[in-house]
Amino acid sequence: MAKRNLKMDIINPNAAGIDIGSRSHFVAINQEHSDVKEFGVYAQDIKELLKWLLENDVKTVAMESTGSYWQNLYTELQNSSIEVILTNGKFTKNIKGKKTDVLDCMWIQRLHTLGLLSGSFLPDLETEHLRTLVRHRGNLIQTTSKASKRMAQNMRLMNLRLDIVVKDIVGLTGLRIINKICNGETSGKELAKLRHGNCKKSEEEIAKALQSNNRQDYLFVLKQELQKYQDTQKLIIECDIEIKNILEQFVNQNEIKKSLYIDKKVHKRINKNTPKNIDLNLISYQYFDGVDLYAIEGFSHGTVLTLMSELGEKGILKFQNAQHFTSWLRLAPNNKISGGRILSSRTPKGSNRLKIALRQAGNAIGNLKDTHLSNFFNRIAYRKGRVVAVSATARKIATILWNMLYKNIQYTPPTIYEYLDQKRKRKVLELQKQIANLDARMSKIQPV
Structure with a gap:
């Protein structure tokens, strides 16, 4: 039998592969070791790397998304005439054997030459600026959360x-009392007088709960944590101002966007982490060309802000269908089929910030009553539990979002509010169908 020679078509003839590192980048423009060169990570080194690629007539480059070390090089390549794709590291894994930086960049170059690598989703530059600030704001909120937990812990150790007696120790009543404690007040009765009118507990009960053991070491730590909390709150306000400036600047560039208007959603709850100086209802309506995202039940200010910063205005257009979008979010089942039989249908591991925000919205929908999405949530939760229902609802929200943003349509739930007699009539029809199915099954049973 004659030996067969199998060849694969070359899709990108002038391709290069880059193995990203923290201290150096290895670049391969062909499959010979002489065609591999190492460059540093300084600005001058990146310019030399770009010059070397242009001298060798490289048209397209593929690189791994390794940490945050790829970003400066990616920006420099993007500003040049070279096409660059950023690919997930799991798609560039080599076969078993010796692993070196040189072999890795040569393997990336080979895969990219054969057209076997796909690029990751990356937003535009304006969205990146917004994303940086929103993610920083999230980190600041986590800092305040940790500081409030440490304040609560030290107050417990002081027997306070x-x-x-209060729902939130950093609320109106809580912060007043903590500030007074840090200023040296030890009397429970005096501290209880700082109670806000909305507090459910009486002054007498608050006074009983605030009998300190006067531990000075815990008091010192409490002062430090309070100072950290207050300083971080100031940073959050400054960050909100910067986010507002970016959003307003983007909207003001387009007169059509600027002319859009929508009434306020008074039913949307505002908590302490909601930006106070930004009308996200109006800005999101203008940002997405008249699409009202707040019409989706369970959507909060944080969900909308995360969507704008992680996806951008036109980012949804990079996904051809809703299935592609939910798969990118890792909310769709990863079916593994062999022999015509499904071996596994688990949702892939991994989360991005948009997936987390949609899951939080799905969890909030589970607490609502008699809406289209809450009814869907309850049906899934009844059969498979709340955890599965949260993921399923998040996937359904993602599908709704794709249709709204890609097709520029409003959210119209398929079901409307029903009166009590309509609900009873529908329930009677469902029971009649179940009884009819049960009678049909019983008729097939042969008597013994």
Whole structure:
């Protein structure tokens, strides 16, 4: 039998592969070791790398998304005439054997030459600026959360059980009392007088809970954590101002966007982490060309802000269909089929910030009553539990989002509010169908 020679078509003839590192980048423009060169990570080194690629007539480059070390090089290549794609590291894994930086960049170059690598989703530059600030804001909120937990812990050690008598120790009543404690007040009665009118507990009960043991070491730590909390709150306000400037600048560039208007959603709850100086309802409506995202039940200010910063205005257009979008979010089942039989249908591991925001919205929908999405949530939760229902609802929200943003249509739930007699009539029809199915099954049973 004659030996067969199998060849693969070359899709990108002038391709290069880059193995990203923290201290150096290895670049391969062919499959010979002499065609591999190492460059540093300084600005001058990146310019030399770009010059070397242009001298060798490289048209397209593929690189791994390794940490955050790829970003400066990616920006420099993007500003040049060279096409660059950023690919996930799991798609460039080599076969078993010796692993070196030189072999890795040569393997990336080979895969890219054969057209076997796909690029990751990356937003435009304006969205990146917004994303940086929104992610920083999220980190600041986490800092305040940790500081409030440490304040509660040190107050418990001082026998000050403020966490029992108030719902939130950094609310109106809580912060007043903590500030007074840090200023040296030890009397429970005097501290209880700082109670806000909305507080459910009486002054007498608050006074009983605030009998300190006067531990000075815990008091010192409490002062430090309070200072950290207050300083971080100031940073959050400054960050909100910068986010507002970016959003307003983007909207003001387009007169059509600027002319759009929508009434406020008074039913949307505002918590302490919601940006106070930004009308996200109006800005998101203008940002997405008249699409009202707040019409989706369970959507909060944080969900909309995350969507704008992670996806951008036109980012949804990079996904051809809703299935592609939900798969990118890792909310769709990863079916593994062999022999015509499904071996596994688990949702892939991994989360991005948009997926987390949609899951939080799905969890909030589970607490609502008699809406289209909450009914869907309850049906899934009844059969498979709440955890599965959260993921399923998040996937359904992602599908709704794709249709709204890609097709520029409004959210119209398929079901409307029904009166009590309509609900009873529908329930009677469902029971009649179940009884008819049960009678049909019983008729097939042969008597013994």
